[in-house]
Amino acid sequence: MIENEYITIKHEDGNTETVQVVTYLISEDGLRNYIVYFKDELQGVENDHVIYISKLIEKKGTVALVEIVEDPEWVDVQGLLKRIANA
Numbered sequence: 352m353i354e355n356e357y358i359t360i361k362h363e364d365g366n367t368e369t370v371q372v373v374t375y376l377i378s379e380d381g382l383r384n385y386i387v388y389f390k391d392e393l394q395g396v397e398n399d400h401v402i403y404i405s406k407l408i409e410k411k412g413t414v415a416l417v418e419i420v421e422d423p424e425w426v427d428v429q430g431l432l433k434r435i436a437n438a
Contacts, residue, residue, distance in 0.1 A: 358388070360416060373402065376431045385428060386416065404428060 356372040368390065376385040384407040392401040405416035406424075419425055 358386075370403075374435065375407075376404075376428065376435075378427060378431070383424075383427075385419075385431070387432075 357369050358372055359367050359369050361367045370388045370390050373387040373389060376387065377383070378385075385404055386407055387402060387404050389400040389402050393399065394401055404419065406419055408415050408417050419428060
């Protein structure tokens with residue numbers, strides 16, 4: 352049985368929240384890392400979890416979550432997710 356992995360995110364305002372990790376992704380060139388995670392948020396008729404994906408970068412000696420804003424980067428992330436889904 353696989354144990355769930357949780358991380359604690361510390362926001363810039365000092366608040367923290369614990370989220371469950373779904374998976375980590377590494378870009379094909381190995382230069383970018385991503386985290387896929389969810390909180391206890393549900394939506395839709397089937398009460399599906401709301402899934403978040405953020406880029407991981409090192410910032411001031413810690414790992415920071417950064418929003419993905421560029422469309423080409425989203426296309427790359429979608430490709431990484433499809434590889435997992437089709438494995």
